[in-house]
Structures are given as C-alpha cells and as structure tokens.
Amino acid sequence: QVQLQQWGAGLLKPSETLSLTCVVYGGYYWNWIRQPPGKGLEWIGEINHGGSHSGSTKYNPSLKSRVTISADTSKSQFSLKLSFVTAADTAVYYCARVDCSGGTCYFDNWGQGTLVTVSS
C-alpha cells in the first residue's frame, strides 16, 4: 500500500470554500472521505479515472449540493471543493484510491489526511 500525498488549507472561516488536492497514480476511482474528530468515516464523493466513463462523478447525497470533485489526469491529481463550510465540516479529510480485483472494489491506498478546522 502506497500513501498518497495531499495538501490544502487547514483553517477556514464559516461560509468559505474548502479546497484540497491529492496526487494519485492508477486505480479505477479516486475518492474523498472525511472523519470528524473522535468520530467515524464518512464518504464524500468519487471521480471515475479512466475508461469510457472517465471524469464522471458521484457524491454523498448529504453533501452533494456543496461538493465538487475534479481531476487533472495529466498531473495525476484530483481535487475536492466544499463550499459554504460550517463548524460541522471540521474533520480530517482523506483522499483514497479505489482499486478493483476479482470482481470487488476497495480503498487500497489513502492520503495522510488533512485536518480542516472551521472556526470564526
């Protein structure tokens, strides 16, 4: 397992836009996942990398109206933007790669995580 590299601003004010970027190689789908302090993992969204549906996205319905995931395949990078953040968006954000083998798919590589704090 290889650790992906991610970066972005760690301190935001309410109503600002969260922006994170991740470098990833290979895999079928590129994802963002978050974890509020002391809590469990929440899937944010995914972008399809490669194949006939390359560039297609899907998002968690609870965040869909505020989330945009995009990719620059020439740089093997993908990004997360989450608009109008509030304190409830304070979390460690992870990028993760989905790989598929034997008919099943799974998160096989993760970024190191970025703590994003929303505070006025």
Next chain:
Amino acid sequence: QSVLTQPPSVSGAPGQRVTISCTGSSSNIGAGYDVNWYQQVPGTAPKLLIYGNNNRPSGVPDRFSGSKSGTSASLAITGLQAEDEADYYCQSDDNNLSGYVFGSGTKVTVL
C-alpha cells in the same frame, strides 16, 4: 449515524480471539455487495485489512479473517497481539446512497 452498525468496543487478552460484527441491510450488504475492513491506528490513515469479504492484502497476517452472511459481516482476530489495538471499520456499497458506506467503527483493546 452510520449505515452499517458495529459494536463500539471489544477487548481481549493477548492470544485470545475476538470478533467484530458489522450489520447492514437489504440496500447494502444484503444486496450482495462485498464487505471490506480497515484498521486505523489513532492519528493515522485507515489501512486496508480485508477486501472482498475474506481476502487479505499482501502483508496482512493470517490472524485476520473475514466472513459475510446475509445482511451482516464479521472480522475475526485470532492470537490477539498488543499491536492489534486500533479502530476497525467495515465498508460496503449502498443502493440508497449510490455510493460507499462505512461502519460506525469498533475500538479493539488488548487487556
């Protein structure tokens, strides 16, 4: 509130066997989707432990095993070791979400 339900904590003495349950529904595990398991040491990123219900990635000890039946799955750790102290999460696909869902997480404590 997580879609997949796990016990908050389990514990065992070194060398013992512990199991962690993951209960879903007809829209995820019961729909036939595979279950994956991740181990997370506090302060670090999750690490893939089991994929496709019962497959171990290279480097994962065979003390870890997974199973799935109906709308539930289980992770078993045999020969518990101090280094197994961590949080464990199950994960599957979900038709209602049209995406991925995680379990609520289980903290394993080695006594």
